[in-house]
Amino acid sequence: MTPLLEIRDLAVHFAADEGRVEAVDGISLTVRRGEILGLVGESGSGKSVTALAVLRLIRPPGRIVRGSIRFDGRELLDLSEEAMRHVRGSQIAMIFQSPRTALNPVLPVGRQIARLFELHRGCSGHEAWQRTLEILRLVGIPEPERRASQYAHQLSGGMCQRVMIAMAVATEPRLLLADEPTTGLDVSIAAQILDLLRELGRRTGASMVLITHDLGVVAGVCDRVAVMHAGQLVECSDVHGLFKHPAHPYTRALVRSIPRVDREVTMEPIPGAVPSVLEPPPGCRYADRCPWVIDRCREVKPELLPLEHDHEVACHAVEPSNVVPARS
Amino acid sequence: MGLGRYLVHRLLLVIPTLFGVTLITFALTYLLPGNPALVKAGPLATPEYLAEMERKMGLDQPVHVQYWRYLRGLLRGDLGESATTGRPVLEDFFQRIPATLELTLASLLIAAAIGIPLGVLSAVYRDTPVDHLSRLAGVAGVAMPTFWTGLLLLFVFFYLLGVAPPPLGRLSPDVSPPGRITGLYVVDALLTGNRRAVVSSLYQLMLPAATLGFAVMAPLTRMVRATMLEILESDFIKAAWAAGIPPSRIIYGDALRNALIPVITLLGVIFGFLMAGNVVVEMVFAWPGIGNYAVTSLMSKDSGPIQSFVLFVAVVYVLVNLVVDVVYGLVDPRIRLR
Numbered sequence: 001m002t003p004l005l006e007i008r009d010l011a012v013h014f015a016a017d018e019g020r021v022e023a024v025d026g027i028s029l030t031v032r033r034g035e036i037l038g039l040v041g042e043s044g045s046g047k048s049v050t051a052l053a054v055l056r057l058i059r060p061p062g063r064i065v066r067g068s069i070r071f072d073g074r075e076l077l078d079l080s081e082e083a084m085r086h087v088r089g090s091q092i093a094m095i096f097q098s099p100r101t102a103l104n105p106v107l108p109v110g111r112q113i114a115r116l117f118e119l120h121r122g123c124s125g126h127e128a129w130q131r132t133l134e135i136l137r138l139v140g141i142p143e144p145e146r147r148a149s150q151y152a153h154q155l156s157g158g159m160c161q162r163v164m165i166a167m168a169v170a171t172e173p174r175l176l177l178a179d180e181p182t183t184g185l186d187v188s189i190a191a192q193i194l195d196l197l198r199e200l201g202r203r204t205g206a207s208m209v210l211i212t213h214d215l216g217v218v219a220g221v222c223d224r225v226a227v228m229h230a231g232q233l234v235e236c237s238d239v240h241g242l243f244k245h246p247a248h249p250y251t252r253a254l255v256r257s258i259p260r261v262d263r264e265v266t267m268e269p270i271p272g273a274v275p276s277v278l279e280p281p282p283g284c285r286y287a288d289r290c291p292w293v294i295d296r297c298r299e300v301k302p303e304l305l306p307l308e309h310d311h312e313v314a315c316h317a318v319e320p321s322n323v324v325p326a327r328s
Numbered sequence: 329m330g331l332g333r334y335l336v337h338r339l340l341l342v343i344p345t346l347f348g349v350t351l352i353t354f355a356l357t358y359l360l361p362g363n364p365a366l367v368k369a370g371p372l373a374t375p376e377y378l379a380e381m382e383r384k385m386g387l388d389q390p391v392h393v394q395y396w397r398y399l400r401g402l403l404r405g406d407l408g409e410s411a412t413t414g415r416p417v418l419e420d421f422f423q424r425i426p427a428t429l430e431l432t433l434a435s436l437l438i439a440a441a442i443g444i445p446l447g448v449l450s451a452v453y454r455d456t457p458v459d460h461l462s463r464l465a466g467v468a469g470v471a472m473p474t475f476w477t478g479l480l481l482l483f484v485f486f487y488l489l490g491v492a493p494p495p496l497g498r499l500s501p502d503v504s505p506p507g508r509i510t511g512l513y514v515v516d517a518l519l520t521g522n523r524r525a526v527v528s529s530l531y532q533l534m535l536p537a538a539t540l541g542f543a544v545m546a547p548l549t550r551m552v553r554a555t556m557l558e559i560l561e562s563d564f565i566k567a568a569w570a571a572g573i574p575p576s577r578i579i580y581g582d583a584l585r586n587a588l589i590p591v592i593t594l595l596g597v598i599f600g601f602l603m604a605g606n607v608v609v610e611m612v613f614a615w616p617g618i619g620n621y622a623v624t625s626l627m628s629k630d631s632g633p634i635q636s637f638v639l640f641v642a643v644v645y646v647l648v649n650l651v652v653d654v655v656y657g658l659v660d661p662r663i664r665l666r
Contacts, residue, residue, distance in 0.1 A: 085572045088569070089571035104568070106586055151662065
């Protein structure tokens with residue numbers, strides 16, 4: 001069976017006054033059916049841009065310069081804008097960070113969900129409203145009849161996020177892109193939201209890309225993880241493999257920077273900041289922060305190559321003898 | 329808070345404002361040079377007659393007594409008499425307000441009907457020829473004084489092209505005004521089914537309304553553009569795109585509805601500005617409104633109407649602000665329920 005989403009060599013550039021910003025630099029990524037893939041990396045590593053590119057919502061001065069995005073075997077980059085609009089919200093839905101600002105302040109929240117039923121599923125007004133109440137109940141909103149006619153500012157942050165999730169899953173999309181869905185929520189609410197997402201995914205068989213910078217969330221929720229650094233994909237693995245044997249020096253640093261309470265380990269911050277992606281030099285963008293850097297790193301961009309089963313890494317310094325070419 | 333209680337609350341707040349305005353209008357005419365008694369008595373009056381007139385008008389009384397008399401008169405609806413028309417100022421006002429109101433509403437309609445879509449287009453097609461053209465039109469509208477625009481329009485459309493009527497008021501001389509219902513000729517003519525009057529009044533209204541509409545359109549367009557640009561970048565619009573909502577519904581539904589909230593305030597300000605500020609245009613087009621009345625009175629040092637004009641403008645502003653606040657609450661749920 002083909003994977004649900006297959007991204008090949010995707011590059012997204014933004015034109016700025018100072019030059020070209022290479023926000024996403026040729027990444028390849030697969031999302032399998034029914035899985036939850038964590039997409040992690042520091043702020044500015046290109047996670048959100050990747051998600052927006054999948055929905056083809058990169059707007060000028062940004063542009064998808066090359067690559068391929070196949071969704072369920074269909075090339076999304078070849079679709080007409082109108083055809084793409086029918087994919088958005090219907091086949092692929094996105095959950096945004098900061099739920100309160102992602103809801104329209106002058107439309108009742110229920111109305112914002114109901115119109116998706118009308119638009120994508122051809123429901124009548126009454127039917128759409130009934131299904132809206134149902135989905136609100138499903139995501140755990142008490143008194144949905146009352147809440148549905150309220151506005152975003154009348155709901156708590158957690159409730160707004162539940163409404164956003166209801167909006168995203170309302171039309172039972174096949175793929176959910178969740179961009180930092182728990183940022184700004186307190187820990188217990190965040191845990192509830194993550195449980196809800198996982199549960200909804202299981203129920204509908206939808207796949208999910210969970211964008212986060214929190215490796216703790218990844219460990220608890222995801223099946224596989226992809227690690228991004230400065231617009232490049234550096235490592236991709238199943239969750240256990242990643243935490244057990246992080247291969248890329250950046251991933252190793254990320255894992256080491258997780259605070260632990262069970263062991264006496266000093267937290268190690270990653271040296272340096274995310275490098276500028278404004279007309280970057282060729283080669284690995286981690287080179288300047290990397291303890292293992294060799295000359296080749298600054299000249300040739302390392303390719304993502306399999307290291308062990310379901311574990312790929314893009315690094316010149318990682319045990320070259322273990323690395324077998326991905327495809328010949 | 330219920331709407332009723334809110335209104336009462338706001339209306340009570342209006343009282344001190346208006347009280348302050350009466351102080352200013354009174355002081356204004358009291359301090360201005362020129363003797364109202366002289367205006368009334370005429371230039372040929374004898375000193376005895378003048379003194380007699382001053383006593384009759386209460387001008388020999390101390391200031392606070394005069395003010396008290398003025399205030400008592402206002403409360404009874406007595407705004408004094410106009411020395412030029414010889415009729416109560418209030419009557420003159422009522423006769424002329426509909427003309428000004430009609431011109432104001434027509435200008436506002438033109439400004440909104442062109443300015444708002446233009447603002448939306450400028451935001452959606454930012455930095456394209458549409459945007460530049462709207463900016464140019466806006467600068468021209470603001471930069472050109474209304475008497476100049478008015479004369480220019482008259483020159484082109486009346487004198488050169490002959491498609492506009494001469495600037496002779498609200499109806500052509502051969503058309504009789506429609507029966508008075510609202511006082512707005514266009515509306516009254518429509519209500520009474522008087523087609524001749526509808527056509528004639530619209531024809532006469534065309535140029536002055538375009539003049540004023542053009543002058544006040546620019547700030548509207550700029551504001552719609554600026555708020556639309558901001559809102560089109562906001563998270564909930566991104567979310568709407570991501571949810572596959574059709575573009576026209578995102579722009580004219582989701583975005584514009586939010587962008588119109590600050591625009592309502594501006595419309596209120598523009599309305600007040602037009603009611604008070606179309607003085608010049610009324611003069612150019614011989615429009616028989618209160619602006620025209622105020623200027624005529626000013627020329628002849630007739631203090632009663634001027635005083636009342638200032639008071640009237642203040643009342644208009646106060647009422648417009650009240651209406652804006654109420655409309656705000658109706659449009660923006662965040663205010664209504666707070």
